[in-house]
Amino acid sequence: MIRITRKIEFSAAHFYHNPNFSAEENRRIFGKCNNPHGHGHNYALEVTIAGEPDPATGMVLDLKDLKDILQREIMDRMDHRHLNYEVPELAGQIPTCENIAAVIWNLLEPKITSGKLDRIRLYESPDLFVDCTAASTKGNGSGAGSSR
Amino acid sequence: MNLALTRRYRFSASHRLDTPHFSADENRRIYGKCNSPYGHGHNYALEVTITGPVNSETGMIANLADLDPFVEREVIKPFDHKYLNEDVAAFQSLVPTTENVCREIFRRLEKFPAARVERVRIEETSKNSFEIARELEPGEAIGTRT
Numbered sequence: 001m002i003r004i005t006r007k008i009e010f011s012a013a014h015f016y017h018n019p020n021f022s023a024e025e026n027r028r029i030f031g032k033c034n035n036p037h038g039h040g041h042n043y044a045l046e047v048t049i050a051g052e053p054d055p056a057t058g059m060v061l062d063l064k065d066l067k068d069i070l071q072r073e074i075m076d077r078m079d080h081r082h083l084n085y086e087v088p089e090l091a092g093q094i095p096t097c098e099n100i101a102a103v104i105w106n107l108l109e110p111k112i113t114s115g116k117l118d119r120i121r122l123y124e125s126p127d128l129f130v131d132c133t134a135a136s137t138k139g140n141g142s143g144a145g146s147s148r
Numbered sequence: 149m150n151l152a153l154t155r156r157y158r159f160s161a162s163h164r165l166d167t168p169h170f171s172a173d174e175n176r177r178i179y180g181k182c183n184s185p186y187g188h189g190h191n192y193a194l195e196v197t198i199t200g201p202v203n204s205e206t207g208m209i210a211n212l213a214d215l216d217p218f219v220e221r222e223v224i225k226p227f228d229h230k231y232l233n234e235d236v237a238a239f240q241s242l243v244p245t246t247e248n249v250c251r252e253i254f255r256r257l258e259k260f261p262a263a264r265v266e267r268v269r270i271e272e273t274s275k276n277s278f279e280i281a282r283e284l285e286p287g288e289a290i291g292t293r294t
Contacts, residue, residue, distance in 0.1 A: 004174065014206070016206075016207070018205055018206070021205070027209065029213075030206075084211070093207060094206060094207030094208075095207070096207035096208050097153065098151055098153060098207055098208060098209055099202070099207045101151060102149060102151065102202075105149050106149075127155060127156040127157075128153070128155055128156070128212070129153075129154050130151060130152065130153050130154070130155070131150075131151070131152045131164055131197075132149050132150065132151055133150045134149060134150070135150060
């Protein structure tokens with residue numbers, strides 16, 4: 001099996017606020033991420049597809065197709081957007097790295113028809129990222145399933 | 149799907165690879181320039197990977213406001229700008245290779261109360277990295293089913 005990874009970058013705004021919490025709790029739990037005017041990040045997304053190369057083309061999937069899927073599903077939806085207000089899939093959720101990664105997984109997973117979506121890694125900054133992998137992924141001790 | 153969150157930290161420290169199990173000559177031969185008597189240093193990068201259920205109220209596996217001070221207290225403060233061989237008790241009797249540093253850091257971090265520490269990865273330089281992962285139960289998948 002071969003794994004192919006493609007990377008995109010998008011920039012978006014968000015803030016963390018839970019209406020079930022008091023203003024004081026929101027400030028205490030979410031800290032500076034609670035600023036109601038929002039703040040932004042340059043997100044980087046690595047998308048890994050796993051599969052066997054087609055004997056005729058030598059490709060697991062056409063990277064041009066993957067590029068188009070990422071443009072349509074992720075860039076058009078999230079780039080230069082406010083994640084709290086402009087991404088319906090995140091409505092009612094706190095747009096943490098965990099929740100954004102889960103939304104991205106659910107958007108991409110059904111669109112990948114050559115090979116299978118193996119892992120996405122979403123960087124909120126160079127020092128913070130979330131890995132999302134298929135539920136059936138068995139750990140192999142090397143940190144896979146989520147770590148690496 | 150399974151989710152895991154990784155946070156990256158940095159610390160700078162010096163060490164010397166030398167063990168009383170070997171003669172001075174053997175230490176020099178085995179550890180080479182890492183045996184230099186006054187020690188040398190690195191800018192280490194530390195990646196800590198955690199898993200656990202995503203809290204539906206916060207959207208988080210664990211609040212970084214809890215993880216950051218924990219890692220700061222357990223690792224960064226005792227390791228940063230220190231001579232590992234002398235300043236960290238574990239390395240007074242254990243050679244501070246990055247393999248052993250990895251194990252010691254994992255041991256310190258695995259008691260994090262708010263989530264499971266799945267993996268610790270250390271870059272000693274931009275060319276060398278070392279990682280240690282939690283022992284899995286038979287058939288267990290890493291991460292969280294959501």
